[in-house]
Each structure stands twice: as C-alpha cells, then as structure tokens.
Amino acid sequence: MSSIGTGYDLSVTTFSPDGRVFQIEYAAKAVDNSGTVVAIRCKDGVVMGVEKLIASKMMLPGSNRRIHAVHRHSGMGVAGLAADGRQIVARAKSEATNYESVYGEPIPVKELAQRVASYVHLCTLYWWLRPFGCGVILGGYDRDGPQLYMVEPSGVSYEHISIASYEISLFYFLSFFSLVLYYKLSFIFASSLPQRYFGAAIGKGRQAAKTEIEKLKLSEMTCRQGVVEVAKIIYGVHDEAKDKAFELEMSWVCDESNRQHQKVPDELLEEAKSAAKAALEEMDAD
Amino acid sequence: MDAISGDLNAPHSMGTTIIGVTYDGGVVLGADSRTSTGMYVANRASDKITQLTDNVYICRSGSAADSQIVSDYVRYYLHQHTIQLGQPATVKVAANLVRLIAYNNKNMLQTGLIVGGWDKYEGGKIYGIPLGGTILELPFTIGGSGSSYLYGFFDQVWKEGMTQDEAEKLVVKAVSLAIARDGASGGVVRTVTINKDGATRKFYPGESLPLWHEELEAKDSLLDILSAASPEPMVS
Numbered sequence: 383m384s385s386i387g388t389g390y391d392l393s394v395t396t397f398s399p400d401g402r403v404f405q406i407e408y409a410a411k412a413v414d415n416s417g418t419v420v421a422i423r424c425k426d427g428v429v430m431g432v433e434k435l436i437a438s439k440m441m442l443p444g445s446n447r448r449i450h451a452v453h454r455h456s457g458m459g460v461a462g463l464a465a466d467g468r469q470i471v472a473r474a475k476s477e478a479t480n481y482e483s484v485y486g487e488p489i490p491v492k493e494l495a496q497r498v499a500s501y502v503h504l505c506t507l508y509w510w511l512r513p514f515g516c517g518v519i520l521g522g523y524d525r526d527g528p529q530l531y532m533v534e535p536s537g538v539s540y541e542h543i544s545i546a547s548y549e550i551s552l553f554y555f556l557s558f559f560s561l562v563l564y565y566k567l568s569f570i571f572a573s574s575l576p577q578r579y580f581g582a583a584i585g586k587g588r589q590a591a592k593t594e595i596e597k598l599k600l601s602e603m604t605c606r607q608g609v610v611e612v613a614k615i616i617y618g619v620h621d622e623a624k625d626k627a628f629e630l631e632m633s634w635v636c637d638e639s640n641r642q643h644q645k646v647p648d649e650l651l652e653e654a655k656s657a658a659k660a661a662l663e664e665m666d667a668d
Numbered sequence: 669m670d671a672i673s674g675d676l677n678a679p680h681s682m683g684t685t686i687i688g689v690t691y692d693g694g695v696v697l698g699a700d701s702r703t704s705t706g707m708y709v710a711n712r713a714s715d716k717i718t719q720l721t722d723n724v725y726i727c728r729s730g731s732a733a734d735s736q737i738v739s740d741y742v743r744y745y746l747h748q749h750t751i752q753l754g755q756p757a758t759v760k761v762a763a764n765l766v767r768l769i770a771y772n773n774k775n776m777l778q779t780g781l782i783v784g785g786w787d788k789y790e791g792g793k794i795y796g797i798p799l800g801g802t803i804l805e806l807p808f809t810i811g812g813s814g815s816s817y818l819y820g821f822f823d824q825v826w827k828e829g830m831t832q833d834e835a836e837k838l839v840v841k842a843v844s845l846a847i848a849r850d851g852a853s854g855g856v857v858r859t860v861t862i863n864k865d866g867a868t869r870k871f872y873p874g875e876s877l878p879l880w881h882e883e884l885e886a887k888d889s890l891l892d893i894l895s896a897a898s899p900e901p902m903v904s
Contacts, residue, residue, distance in 0.1 A: 485749070486764025493753060525789050 395509045409535035412515035413462040418585035421519045423530040427605040427636020428521035430459045431612040436627040449633045453478040455522050457643035461585040462516025474498050491522035495531035495539050503537025517584045523635040532582045542582040587619030605636035613654035614661045683852015685814030686727035688782040690807050691835035694792040694863025695784040698839035701855030712855045724762040724785030725860050729812035735779040742766050759785040763795035771801025780811045786862045814846030814853035844877040
C-alpha cells in the first residue's frame with residue numbers, strides 16, 4: 383500500500399498530487415518498525431503491554447521503560463522513536479497538571495487525548511518542525527469509566543476498543559462479531575471524535591495482535607484475566623527469528639489498582655508470563 | 669442632608685443575606701434583594717442569584733461591581749470549558765474557577781460568594797467562597813451581612829437529606845428572619861432550586877413573608893391613602 387513519493391516527500395508542508403503527505407506516512411513507518419504495544423479495555427479497567435526489544439545484553443532489566451505514568455489515573459505506552467516519545471509524555475504530564483490546577487479536578491482522559499493529539503498534529507503543520515516519529519496509546523480511568531485512546535504521528539486520535547492503524551481506506555467486516563472497523567486517511571480526520579473501541583495495537587506485530595484482540599470477549603473480561611491475555615498476545619506476535627530477546631513490560635489502571643495507573647504486580651506478571659509461554663508451547667506442539 | 673448626599677457617592681454594596689442549602693436530589697439557593705449605596709437603597713428588587721451555566725448558579729454578596737465582574741469572567745471560562753469538554757461543567761470546576769479569581773485578586777476584591785448547582789457525577793453541591801478566596805464544600809452555607817443573625821438558627825434547624833419542599837421553606841424562612849434584623853438586607857426573597865431536571869426560579873414578595881417578633885404591620889401609609897378614591901391626602 384505504500385509508494386515512494388518522489389519529489390513530494392521533501393517537506394511535511396507539501397501534498398502529493400493524490401492528496402497524501404508523505405512525510406507523515408514515513409513517520410508512521412518509524413512506529414511500524416518498533417516493538418509491539420498492545421492495550422485492551424476490559425470491563426473494570428485498561429491493561430497495557432509492551433514487547434520491549436532488548437538492544438544489548440548489557441542493559442539492566444527494567445531499563446528503557448516504554449510505559450509512562452502521565453497522571454494518577456492514566457498512563458501512556460510509546461512505540462517508535464524513544465526520544466520523541468519522551469517529549470510527548472512530558473507534554474501530556476504538563477497538560478494534565480495544568481488542567482488540574484485550573485479546573486480543580488483530574489483531567490478527563492478524553493480531554494487529555496485531544497490535547498496530546500493537537501500537540502502531535504501541530505508538528506505536522508510547519509516546515510521547520512518534523513512530525514513525531516512515534517505513536518502513543520493512552521489508557522486511563524476517570525469518572526466516565528476506563529478509556530483507551532491512540533494517537534498517531536499524523537495527530538489522529540481514536541478512542542479504542544480496537545485500534546485503527548494509520549493506513550489507507552479499508553473496510554473490515556467481521557461477521558463473527560458483526561463489528562465494522564473503519565480506517566480513514568488520517569489528515570482528513572485530525573483529532574476527530576472517535577468511535578468506541580476496546581483494544582489497540584501499534585508496532586511490528588500489530589496486525590497479528592489485532593487479530594488476536596478481536597477474538598477476545600472484552601466486555602466480560604476483568605483486568606486480571608486481561609493481563610494474562612495481553613501477555614499471551616505479545617509472546618505470540620514476537621518474531622523469534624528476526625528479533626532475539628525481549629522484555630515484557632505491563633501496566634494497568636483498574637478497580638483493583640484503585641483506579642491508579644501502576645505497573646502490574648510482580649506475581650501477576652510472572653503468572654501471565656508463564657501462561658503465555660505455556661500457550662506458545664501448546665501452539666508449537668500442534 | 670449632607671450625610672445622605674455623601675452616601676450617594678459610596679460604592680454600591682449589597683448588604684445582603686445569601687444562603688445555599690443541599691437537599692436530597694439538588695440544591696436551593698436563596699437571597700434577599702437590597703442593594704444599598706450607604707443609607708440609600710439603590711435597588712430594592714435586585715437579583716443576587718446569577719446564572720453561570722444551565723446547572724450552576726452563584727449567590728453574590730459584598731461589592732456589587734466586584735461580584736458581577738467575577739461572575740462574568742467565570743461564566744465566560746465555563747462556556748469555553750463546556751464546549752471543549754462536550755458536556756456540562758461540574759459544580760466543582762465552576763467553584764474552583766471562582767476561587768482562583770477571588771484568591772489571586774484578593775487585594776482588590778471584596779466579595780463573598782456561594783456557588784451551587786447540580787451535575788450528574790456528584791449530584792447537588794454547595795461551595796462557599798468567602799472574602800480571602802478559600803473554597804469550602806459544605807452541605808449548607810450562609811453569607812452576607814445578614815448571615816450573622818442566622819448561625820444559631822441553622823445550627824438548630826438544619827438536617828441532612830431534606831425534601832425539596834422542606835429545603836425551600838427553610839431558605840425562605842431564614843432569609844426573611846435576616847431581613848427582619850439586618851438593616852442592609854430587605855426587599856423580596858428570591859430562590860433558585862437546581863436538580864437533575866434543571867433550575868427553577870421562585871419569587872416571594874415582601875407581603876408574603878411572615879412578620880417576626882416586634883415587626884410592625886404597615887398602617888396608614890401614604891401609599892394606601894393616595895390610592896384611595898379621592899386624590900386628596902388626609903381625607904378618608
């Protein structure tokens with residue numbers, strides 16, 4: 383679906399004759415090449431997991447965090463250029479604290495997502511700025527319940543049960559669930575009002591991850607079960623041949639964590655990992 | 669005579685009695701209607717309960733100008749906030765905006781405010797924001813010069829979880845008691861009841877209010893005589 387935009391891809395302020403901004407599409411490729419980030423919205427919260435590819439054996443486990451806390455009630459998983467991701471997280475944190483000092487209440491997750499999306503989109507409007515080379519998944523739990531949002535380098539923001547990846551128009555019909563997933567050209571839709579989704583995935587293994595997510599019955603699942611499912615998905619989409627080692631990083635915001643965003647407790651994480659490994663072996667055994 | 673003309677240049681102050689009370693399902697806000705410029709009553713039927721949004725109102729006391737300007741700013745900010753959020757603002761947000769203005773300009777402002785309203789998350793809420801810019805969330809609160817006479821009254825009469833009718837009657841009774849004792853409060857009693865169905869204004873003219881201890885009934889007033897058949901005064 384991608385093509386070289388010879389001549390029309392030198393600047394983010396240039397449209398191609400067929401109405402595309404190639405610089406934004408290239409930025410999205412940076413996201414596509416990074417380790418998978420998967421997130422799902424269960425009935426009592428949001429669970430996020432990252433396939434953190436380990437660059438060097440010298441790195442301590444737990445370093446190079448990909449999931450960041452933005453506010454008490456929300457966290458952000460980042461895929462793509464790590465430095466760009468840090469900038470987006472910093473901006474989100476600042477928006478959250480600023481909102482609370484003016485309005486006296488924690489920022490609604492939807493509002494936070496819109497602000498992050500506006501900020502990301504801003505960097506696609508000027509020739510002296512480059513688009514962010516990372517996509518973020520924002521999961522939070524506020525007075526309107528648990529919510530999941532994704533923001534892509536184009537500045538598009540969708541509320542998710544299942545993520546809409548930034549690609550060309552596709553019409554997806556899943557007869558099993560009778561779900562219609564709509565994918566649209568991002569720059570027509572910058573920061574639009576979202577359709578409700580339950581799960582999201584970005585990065586290398588997103589296609590496979592999305593297929594797995596769609597099989598889950600998320601409206602009936604608790605976060606405890608969700609943690610195990612996300613671990614299974616990540617272990618499942620990890621390509622053993624191409625990438626060597628990876629570390630599984632997970633976080634959640636749910637009723638059990640008192641609606642605070644935090645790392646998944648160690649014993650539960652270990653439990654999820656072993657369940658995921660067992661599921662893999664089962665698959666291989668076939 | 670000099671004292672009176674000097675007073676005409678005094679700043680408009682709302683002597684005032686203002687009250688905010690929560691009940692089971694919403695809030696009732698009440699106020700008197702006297703705006704005084706010194707000893708002169710500049711407006712005997714003023715409306716001290718101002719709308720901020722469809723579901724949040726504010727009772728104003730102290731300097732009329734100061735309280736009006738604060739209300740105008742907060743209404744403006746809340747309007748933008750509502751558009752941004754896509755849903756009505758909560759009472760807490762409204763009260764916080766009022767508090768920020770009151771606190772950050774405390775040297776210049778002289779106004780005590782009561783913010784009350786209803787939102788779908790917290791239900792009916794009352795916030796008192798007195799002179800310095802403190803914010804206090806309370807089941808009921810009173811303000812203005814007339815409130816001094818009501819502290820004991822509320823201590824005895826207040827109870828949690830009243831019905832709408834009980835709450836309205838309580839507020840009207842309290843304001844009329846304050847009007848009886850406070851020279852800077854008077855006129856009519858206005859109330860606004862806010863709940864999930866919206867906001868309702870009510871008006872209680874002076875004659876409908878009960879007379880309290882030692883209050884005299886109006887008698888042989890020129891107004892009565894002049895409105896009689898003969899335009900001649902003193903001829904019955």
